[in-house]
Amino acid sequence: MEQYKEPCIIDLPRIYDPRGNLTFVENGQSLIPFAIERVYWTYDVPAGEGRGGHSHHEAQELIVATSGSFRVNLFDGKEWRHYTLNLPYKGLYVPPGYWRTLDNFSSGSVCMVLTSTAYSEDDYVREFDEFLKLAGGR
Ligand code: TYD
Numbered sequence: 001m002e003q004y005k006e007p008c009i010i011d012l013p014r015i016y017d018p019r020g021n022l023t024f025v026e027n028g029q030s031l032i033p034f035a036i037e038r039v040y041w042t043y044d045v046p047a048g049e050g051r052g053g054h055s056h057h058e059a060q061e062l063i064v065a066t067s068g069s070f071r072v073n074l075f076d077g078k079e080w081r082h083y084t085l086n087l088p089y090k091g092l093y094v095p096p097g098y099w100r101t102l103d104n105f106s107s108g109s110v111c112m113v114l115t116s117t118a119y120s121e122d123d124y125v126r127e128f129d130e131f132l133k134l135a136g137g138r
Helices: 128-136
Strands: 008-011 038-042 051-056 061-067 070-075 080-085 090-094 099-103 110-115
Touching: 051 128, 061 080, 070 090, 080 090, 099 128
Parallel strands: none
Antiparallel strands: 008 090, 038 110, 051 099, 061 090, 061 110, 070 080, 070 099
16 A cells, blocks of 8 residues: 555556446455545536646545546645546546646546545645645645
């Protein structure tokens, strides 16, 4: 589980089939270091728009480009990491405490997020200055 303190790309299972491929995620599978409490997805993102712009105190997330592509930018308070997601069988694991922005959405893309917590605004850090203070204390 050591690697899961850092963001990383997780390869999800793929069931190849001439009728079309299938990928799944299941609690207890041990691939993902958290139990899934909530799933949400963004879609119809207009060209040039960005999303995110916050960090979480507690929520762990797995971000999957189930369709199309987009870029996820993660900041730990010191350096940015950039990930282009465009494969529905790869997920980006994001631990809590990372400022994230998402951009470069392709037309028709769908960003699915599996997360470890129920929705709570209290779990968000939405002010970058506050994030920097928290990150400085790590
Ligand atoms: P937000 O997390 O800021 O979106 P993103 O990071 O994808 O740009 O959420 C946008 C709005 O949607 C905000 O008002 C909170 C609401 N929301 C929910 O009600 N439930 C949810 O599970 C999520 C993720 C957001």
